[in-house]
Amino acid sequence: MKVIYIEKAQWASGLEKAGDSFRLWGPVRRGQFYAFEELAGGQVPALDFRNTRLSAKGLVYPQSEKMFEYTLDPGQPDHDLLKEAQKDYSPRAVLGIRPCDADAFELVARNFDTPEYQDPYWLRAREAVTLVGLACAAPCSTCFCTSAGSGPFSTKGLDILLVDSGGNFLAQVATPKGEAFAQAAGWRQPADDAAAAEIDRQRQVAEARIDSHVATERLRQQDTLTLHAAPFWDDVAFACINCGTCTYLCPTCWCFDIQDETHGRQGVRLRNWDSCMFPLFTLHGSGHNPRGQKVQRVRQRFMHKLKYYVDKYENGIQCVGCGRCVRHCPVNIDIRKVCELMNSYTLAGDSCAVVS
Amino acid sequence: MQNPYLPYAVRIEDIITETEDKNLKTFKLAFENPADEEKFAYAAGQFAELSVTGKGEIPIGIASSPTEKGFVMFTVNKVGLVSSHLHTMQPGDLMGIRGPLGNSYPWELLEGKNVVIIGGGFAFTTLRASIVYMLDPANRSRFGDIHVIYGARSPGMLLYRDELAGWEARDDIHMHITVDATDDPHWKYNVGFVPTITEKKAPQADAETYAIICGPPIMIKFTQPVLDNLGYGHDHIIMSLENRMKCGIGMCGRCNIGRHFVCKDGPVFTLAQLNGMPKEY
Numbered sequence A: 001m002k003v004i005y006i007e008k009a010q011w012a013s014g015l016e017k018a019g020d021s022f023r024l025w026g027p028v029r030r031g032q033f034y035a036f037e038e039l040a041g042g043q044v045p046a047l048d049f050r051n052t053r054l055s056a057k058g059l060v061y062p063q064s065e066k067m068f069e070y071t072l073d074p075g076q077p078d079h080d081l082l083k084e085a086q087k088d089y090s091p092r093a094v095l096g097i098r099p100c101d102a103d104a105f106e107l108v109a110r111n112f113d114t115p116e117y118q119d120p121y122w123l124r125a126r127e128a129v130t131l132v133g134l135a136c137a138a139p140c141s142t143c144f145c146t147s148a149g150s151g152p153f154s155t156k157g158l159d160i161l162l163v164d165s166g167g168n169f170l171a172q173v174a175t176p177k178g179e180a181f182a183q184a185a186g187w188r189q190p191a192d193d194a195a196a197a198e199i200d201r202q203r204q205v206a207e208a209r210i211d212s213h214v215a216t217e218r219l220r221q222q223d224t225l226t227l228h229a230a231p232f233w234d235d236v237a238f239a240c241i242n243c244g245t246c247t248y249l250c251p252t253c254w255c256f257d258i259q260d261e262t263h264g265r266q267g268v269r270l271r272n273w274d275s276c277m278f279p280l281f282t283l284h285g286s287g288h289n290p291r292g293q294k295v296q297r298v299r300q301r302f303m304h305k306l307k308y309y310v311d312k313y314e315n316g317i318q319c320v321g322c323g324r325c326v327r328h329c330p331v332n333i334d335i336r337k338v339c340e341l342m343n344s345y346t347l348a349g350d351s352c353a354v355v356s
Numbered sequence B: 001m002q003n004p005y006l007p008y009a010v011r012i013e014d015i016i017t018e019t020e021d022k023n024l025k026t027f028k029l030a031f032e033n034p035a036d037e038e039k040f041a042y043a044a045g046q047f048a049e050l051s052v053t054g055k056g057e058i059p060i061g062i063a064s065s066p067t068e069k070g071f072v073m074f075t076v077n078k079v080g081l082v083s084s085h086l087h088t089m090q091p092g093d094l095m096g097i098r099g100p101l102g103n104s105y106p107w108e109l110l111e112g113k114n115v116v117i118i119g120g121g122f123a124f125t126t127l128r129a130s131i132v133y134m135l136d137p138a139n140r141s142r143f144g145d146i147h148v149i150y151g152a153r154s155p156g157m158l159l160y161r162d163e164l165a166g167w168e169a170r171d172d173i174h175m176h177i178t179v180d181a182t183d184d185p186h187w188k189y190n191v192g193f194v195p196t197i198t199e200k201k202a203p204q205a206d207a208e209t210y211a212i213i214c215g216p217p218i219m220i221k222f223t224q225p226v227l228d229n230l231g232y233g234h235d236h237i238i239m240s241l242e243n244r245m246k247c248g249i250g251m252c253g254r255c256n257i258g259r260h261f262v263c264k265d266g267p268v269f270t271l272a273q274l275n276g277m278p279k280e281y
């Protein structure tokens, strides 16, 4: 992979230049947390963060997004007809996204880009965005990306990966989109073989620092109904308050709701993030609810990520190991522990039932 | 890129109040743009999202048969926000439909087979579509015996009463209409719950006979043992499910049963398939 040097002295000026052809987003400090925000001209992203509190998914898939516009005014010739909402899909770049969050876009694409249907909103926004990632030299104790298909130096989903090496960044340019961004920023100083070796050295150090892992190798062979009926779900769900924090923060949760919102006679059809943790998610008009109990909803979240997805896409778990749900759950429910329960589960009595 | 969320514009041509409690109305819809009708090529058993601008969308089974041209038809129970608003709409009003969505009844598999249709209450909509489809002169010879067991609380709660009477008069379909109870002295059909009538009237199972069953959970619960006793294998029992839906195309995540989406992989499943899935429906 092509590597270039970016002297830190050329970082701000390069971004300024790139700003002529790209809208720029990056982490900004807000209180004790960081959030992705659009950068004003001359503003540089804060790169001293571990990770943002909310994932970067909203940059491609906003928490609330207009799909269509309409008027209900019978005097208008197009009344009651849905019209495509105007959108800005001009080129934009996200600076400083972590590798796990970039990988999450690859994962979520499996939901929005299918052989039968393509979600135009997600796909156009994804196409418009260039991801300039920042490698993690100092992962958190809750990060388990290396056993979730990603890694602190993974380039999956990224167009450029920046590796901090003191006075400069070593930038791995992974795609033509990344190439175009580097050009727009005027970063073109090729790096030598030593740079690749330095990236590799740093990668090994960072990977070795991740001491949290999940075992997932038995998930596929587990029987769905057996896992579904396992007795541990009551325990797992006991403390959950169904707040939905885990699903909102998660870069790989993609569920949404569709609502019409009318003010006077003008309105929009919107889609909003939704959560399998909420009873309304599955409530029928008749009052019947297939996941009316908390334990059913908690089970759905974990079964989806660690079993249904695993079986459906044969591409690992629906989690990149960012650790957000672990860090922010108000009652300390930990997906790593649940994964262990699911992965290692055997029917009680199995050991005595063996007949040869 | 085709936007799968954009409905086709349709105009309400006719509204028929089906039941004596006035809670079920049939809407006959015509496409504003005739080319859309061709794009909306469907098979019996599929559904569509009915879109009422300003209120939202609801998934409703297609009650017309693909052999009926020039319109599509839906029968809607008055339940909540969107369905109640639909009930206030008038012929000539504009709305939208999105689809066709989901799989259908397995028509290739059913070719040359006997079909036993068992329906209860207002879940008779896609069953009507299936009957009209199979009885079409171009199709009737492609199927063996057709039995229909259909029940409602009372005579006035049966859907499509004129058509039912027409089918009763034919000799190429065995109709077994029933009501839970009635004090109508002129009622000339069966009285009794659907499971009971199924026990009496449904043919014995064989490899060439498939049952399609749609109805309220309580009806399904008591009909299934009857079919078991008659020898129907679970891969010969076909059901159509309803789960809450929004997108209808397998993306919004809410209608799943295990790894399957009712909207995209269903709504039609065999009982054998359902036996291997969590009971989240």
Ligand SMILES: Cc1cc2nc3c(=O)[nH]c(=O)nc-3n(C[C@H](O)[C@H](O)[C@H](O)COP(=O)(O)OP(=O)(O)OC[C@H]3O[C@@H](n4cnc5c(N)ncnc54)[C@H](O)[C@@H]3O)c2cc1C
Binding pocket: A283, A284, A285, A286, B047, B056, B057, B058, B059, B060, B061, B062, B075, B076, B077, B078, B079, B080, B081, B082, B083, B084, B122, B125, B126, B241, B242, B243, B244, B245, B246, B267
């Ligand atoms: C495949 C399929 C076929 C159906 N066919 C028919 C039919 O032919 N006739 C009929 O009367 N009803 C049918 N239903 C049920 C019908 O969709 C609901 O009664 C309807 O969505 C209620 O919407 P509402 O806005 O009136 O109620 P509200 O309770 O206000 O619902 C709000 C929203 O929740 C969702 N929702 C609520 N209940 C259901 C439900 N049971 N299934 C799916 N989504 C729901 C809808 O998106 C709805 O807009 C079918 C459902 C499915 C899934």
Ligand code: SF4
Binding pocket: A239, A240, A241, A242, A243, A244, A245, A246, A247, A277, A328, A329, A330, A331, A332, A333
């Ligand atoms: S963050 Fe924790 S308490 Fe809140 S819904 Fe998720 S698991 Fe439950």
Ligand code: SF4
Binding pocket: A246, A249, A250, A251, A252, A253, A305, A318, A319, A320, A321, A322, A323, A324, A325, A326, A335
């Ligand atoms: S499930 Fe938790 S750890 Fe995994 S990607 Fe989502 S928020 Fe991160």
Ligand code: FES
Binding pocket: B244, B245, B246, B247, B248, B249, B250, B251, B252, B253, B254, B255, B256, B261, B262, B263, B264
């Ligand atoms: S209705 Fe959205 S996934 Fe089925």
